[in-house]
Amino acid sequence: MTTCSRALRTSDWGEANPVSLSTALVSSQEKGVRVPRPFSSGPSAFIPKEEIVEASQVDPLTEQLLAEAYSPLGHVDHLTQVMGLHPHYLESFLHSQFYLLRMDGPLPLHCRHYIAIMAAARHQCSFLVSLHVREFYRMGVCLDWLKGLQYIPQRLRNLNEINKLLAHRPWLITKEHIQNLVKTGEHSWSLAELVHAVVILAHFHALASFVFGSGINPQVDTQNANGFQAVYISNYCTCDLASDHHLDRDLSSTSPETTDSVSELEALMDRMKRLQEEREEDEASQEEMATRFEKEKKESLLVGSGDLEDEVMPTSKVSQFVEDATFGYQDFSRRGEDNPPTFRAQDYSWEDHGFSLVNRLYSDIGLLLDDKFRTACDLTYYNMASHEDVDTTMLRRALFNYVHCMYGIRYDDYDYGEVNQLLERSLKVYIKTVTCYPERTTRRMYDSYWRQFRHSEKVHVNLLLMEARIQAELLYALRAITRYMT
Numbered sequence: 001m002t003t004c005s006r007a008l009r010t011s012d013w014g015e016a017n018p019v020s021l022s023t024a025l026v027s028s029q030e031k032g033v034r035v036p037r038p039f040s041s042g043p044s045a046f047i048p049k050e051e052i053v054e055a056s057q058v059d060p061l062t063e064q065l066l067a068e069a070y071s072p073l074g075h076v077d078h079l080t081q082v083m084g085l086h087p088h089y090l091e092s093f094l095h096s097q098f099y100l101l102r103m104d105g106p107l108p109l110h111c112r113h114y115i116a117i118m119a120a121a122r123h124q125c126s127f128l129v130s131l132h133v134r135e136f137y138r139m140g141v142c143l144d145w146l147k148g149l150q151y152i153p154q155r156l157r158n159l160n161e162i163n164k165l166l167a168h169r170p171w172l173i174t175k176e177h178i179q180n181l182v183k184t185g186e187h188s189w190s191l192a193e194l195v196h197a198v199v200i201l202a203h204f205h206a207l208a209s210f211v212f213g214s215g216i217n218p219q220v221d222t223q224n225a226n227g228f229q230a231v232y233i234s235n236y237c238t239c240d241l242a243s244d245h246h247l248d249r250d251l252s253s254t255s256p257e258t259t260d261s262v263s264e265l266e267a268l269m270d271r272m273k274r275l276q277e278e279r280e281e282d283e284a285s286q287e288e289m290a291t292r293f294e295k296e297k298k299e300s301l302l303v304g305s306g307d308l309e310d311e312v313m314p315t316s317k318v319s320q321f322v323e324d325a326t327f328g329y330q331d332f333s334r335r336g337e338d339n340p341p342t343f344r345a346q347d348y349s350w351e352d353h354g355f356s357l358v359n360r361l362y363s364d365i366g367l368l369l370d371d372k373f374r375t376a377c378d379l380t381y382y383n384m385a386s387h388e389d390v391d392t393t394m395l396r397r398a399l400f401n402y403v404h405c406m407y408g409i410r411y412d413d414y415d416y417g418e419v420n421q422l423l424e425r426s427l428k429v430y431i432k433t434v435t436c437y438p439e440r441t442t443r444r445m446y447d448s449y450w451r452q453f454r455h456s457e458k459v460h461v462n463l464l465l466m467e468a469r470i471q472a473e474l475l476y477a478l479r480a481i482t483r484y485m486t
């Protein structure tokens with residue numbers, strides 16, 4: 001038995017208490033700011049350092065949020081620097097993450113960080129794992145847990161099943177999974193605690209997608225506190241991000257080097273204009289819309305997934321935090337199998353159902369999540385590459401809804417024919433990889449689509465993919481909780 005095997009809801013945890021915004025800011029001011037030496041130049045292996053530095057001019061309020069959210073580390077990490085290409089979104093993100101990890105809530109603070117480790121480890125994201133391992137060393141609580149899952153309390157270990165399902169196949173979550181966690185007994189969870197845990201899991205699964213999709217470089221704490229970094233970061237190599245993967249052959253047929261990327265941009269603009277005109281002239285019937293959804297869902301099977309599902313990945317240095325490591329993503333709709341029914345958004349939506357449930361069981365987190373979803377989806381600078389005064393609403397919705405389509409979620413009022421018109425195959429390969437197999441994202445995949453677009457626009461794509469994934473995971477989990485409660 002470990003020294004921390006008591007029930008998680010007890011309050012006797014020494015330093016492991018939530019902190020206030022003011023306390024974090026004071027701590028940051030006292031400690032000053034230090035910049036660690038990265039493995040390679042710049043925050044991202046995909047984006048030139050100069051472009052990030054030039055674009056990341058944030059206002060005083062955001063600077064204050066950065067200090068408050070990252071004061072334990074004493075610096076702004078690479079992830080935050082890249083996300084800072086969109087300061088308005090970064091502000092919303094930091095508000096939400098700070099509340100989730102540090103403010104009053106059902107779970108003790110150090111348990112939140114361990115759940116974040118469990119979530120990030122599902123995708124072998126040692127960048128995120130290392131951040132939260134640092135938090136454990138900083139707090140000095142339950143350090144035995146860092147040896148692996150066999151050292152944590154059974155109650156926390158019971159999250160493994162829902163962690164792997166949320167990360168890879170959330171449509172399989174049922175009310176029975178919820179019942180197994182909250183049933184009366186020594187290791188039971190309250191519904192409030194479970195909702196808190198589920199939001200943390202979804203947040204860090206999707207954040208791993210952003211880390212890999214944006215090519216975030218690892219970084220080293222110059223103090224090398226407690227010597228853990230050699231263990232928790234060494235498997236993350238920037239050469240992996242830059243290397244070609246066999247999946248990349250899906251890109252060569254659709255994006256040859258000889259293709260004129262300028263004409264690709266013009267063609268996309270023309271398609272957007274034509275689709276807008278068709279919308280105004282004629283509206284497809286509900287039957288036609290349903291047919292187009294099923295067609296897009298089936299076509300997503302053909303987007304660069306066949307070789308990945310059965311591939312055995314090399315042993316990860318964060319494997320001590322993973323149970324059933326071979327369990328991974330499988331397409332929602334699989335050929336020749338009985339598939340789960342489509343998740344119809346009008347039957348259970350974030351706006352009408354998920355928001356109110358999560359806000360009731362974990363006060364205010366629903367408001368923060370909703371603000372983050374809306375900020376990512378509504379974010380626009382009214383341009384596309386070199387074109388100004390462009391309404392990108394149609395393109396942003398296609399990106400968001402394509403992720404949900406891969407997860408089996410359908411919106412009755414959306415014409416999925418637009419997805420095929422707006423998202424080229426190389427972009428679909430990138431989206432599916434970042435969303436479903438983020439640890440296999442490569443520089444070539446990132447470079448293969450939208451070659452005339454700014455890096456900040458591609459980071460915006462990653463923000464949309466991240467938020468779409470979080471919402472998809474939450475919809476399946478919260479629907480199961482609702483069914484358990486009724």
